[in-house]
Amino acid sequence: MSTLFVDRRDIHLEHDAGALVVRDRGERLATVPLAPISRVVLRGSVTLAASVLGHLGERGIGVVVLSGRKGDATLFFGRPHNDARLRVEQCRRSLDDKFCLAYARSLVHDKLEQQCQWFNALRPRYPQARYPLTQAIEQLRQQQVRLPQARNLDSLRGQEGAAASGYFAGLRAVVPASLQFNERNRRPPRDPFNALLSLTYTLAHAETALALHGAGLDPCVGFYHQLQHSRESLACDLMEPLRPLADRLCLELVATQTLTADHFGHSAAGCLLGKAGRTRYYMAYEQHAPALRQAIREGVRSLARQVAPELPEPGTYEPPWLPTPHDSVAPDTAT
Missing domain, CATH: 1.20.120.920 (CRISPR-associated endonuclease Cas1, C-terminal domain)
Structure with missing residues (x-):
């Protein structure tokens, strides 16, 4: 399992058939299958819809957002184990x-x-x-x-x-x-x-x-x-x-x-x-x-x-x- 690092200006992420589509100002740059991804690290002006976060969460993929010049971390957790x-x-x-x-x-x-x-x-x-x-x-x-x-x-x-x-x-x-x-x-x-x-x-x-x-x-x-x-x-x-x-x-x-x-x-x-x-x-x-x-x-x-x-x-x-x-x-x- 690996980490997807997205550290680039004006990037937009979409979900399409079990993969993340990476776009730069509308142009499709890459398609990354979610199967081998265990976590996503975002930095810079990256945008994505709430539904993308939902798809990541369903697969248990955590998201780490490094914001500001210092790269302070904000975490989006995947679905937890249900036994409390x-x-x-x-x-x-x-x-x-x-x-x-x-x-x-x-x-x-x-x-x-x-x-x-x-x-x-x-x-x-x-x-x-x-x-x-x-x-x-x-x-x-x-x-x-x-x-x-x-x-x-x-x-x-x-x-x-x-x-x-x-x-x-x-x-x-x-x-x-x-x-x-x-x-x-x-x-x-x-x-x-x-x-x-x-x-x-x-x-x-x-x-x-x-x-x-x-x-x-x-x-x-x-x-x-x-x-x-x-x-x-x-x-x-x-x-x-x-x-x-x-x-x-x-x-x-x-x-x-x-x-x-x-x-x-x-x-x-x-x-x-x-x-x-x-x-x-x-x-x-x-x-x-x-x-x-x-x-x-x-x-x-x-x-x-x-x-x-x-x-x-x-x-x-x-x-x-x-x-x-x-x-x-x-x-x-x-x-």
């Missing part, structure tokens, strides 16, 4: 402080473990950065062993913050100096690598929220990230151990010079990836996405088993769009 028992159990568990803390600890532990393993793998590849990478690993391990001491979510967030300081210091040592990456910053990102991280996190977060909704969970009711207006808190939860996978993609793109500083621009909205860079990015994202989607799928299933172990196997809730390990990715899905 899982959502009821989720809400009940969200009020259980003991469950929330235990689940949050496991998320942070898994994230720190993946960060350590990745930095270990980077040391032979970046011998000049071996010392800062080793220091970062030591800081991550120090916080990891202290996780059981956290007695509440605030304490756990403090430990996670201390680990993040060491992690980004290590990451800074391997990011090309031309990208001027000194620390993690956002809203808006002030340098190219932070802009790349923000875009990747936005897409990964959207995929996670769509997967949770399709599986019968409420993306807004979290355990580590508590209720907050206009936030998919549960998607934020599951994103924690996924972030190292997103970071790997970002580093790979700049290390191979698939993206360089020239692909980014600066404005009052911060540092943003330009149109030519986004075209390259979308293709690279799809090529690297299978590992990310596998991790999302495993995270959703694991959570469903913890939330409601007495309900049927979580695979029962798998929506039709959720990719399987055997799915292939279309070689070019950017328009």
Whole structure:
């Protein structure tokens, strides 16, 4: 299963016999069958009828709209699983402080473990950065062993913050100096690598929220990230151990010079990836996405088993769009 990216001015989408028709000022540019599509990402002045959204929803295809210069995401969910028992159990568990803390600890532990393993793998590849990478690993391990001491979510967030300081210091040592990456910053990102991280996190977060909704969970009711207006808190939860996978993609793109500083621009909205860079990015994202989607799928299933172990196997809730390990990715899905 693949993603259709539509990032072009004055595009109109129509549905015709199980396919999306892409038109530019009335001229038919392409016809994309919906069968292999699992999600659609729209950016720019794209128009479509409500009936098109209806056809996508019927097929369980989620729609992500990136609006404004910063690419803020709005989600249109496909049809969810109809068994509400899982959502009821989720809400009940969200009020259980003991469950929330235990689940949050496991998320942070898994994230720190993946960060350590990745930095270990980077040391032979970046011998000049071996010392800062080793220091970062030591800081991550120090916080990891202290996780059981956290007695509440605030304490756990403090430990996670201390680990993040060491992690980004290590990451800074391997990011090309031309990208001027000194620390993690956002809203808006002030340098190219932070802009790349923000875009990747936005897409990964959207995929996670769509997967949770399709599986019968409420993306807004979290355990580590508590209720907050206009936030998919549960998607934020599951994103924690996924972030190292997103970071790997970002580093790979700049290390191979698939993206360089020239692909980014600066404005009052911060540092943003330009149109030519986004075209390259979308293709690279799809090529690297299978590992990310596998991790999302495993995270959703694991959570469903913890939330409601007495309900049927979580695979029962798998929506039709959720990719399987055997799915292939279309070689070019950017328009």
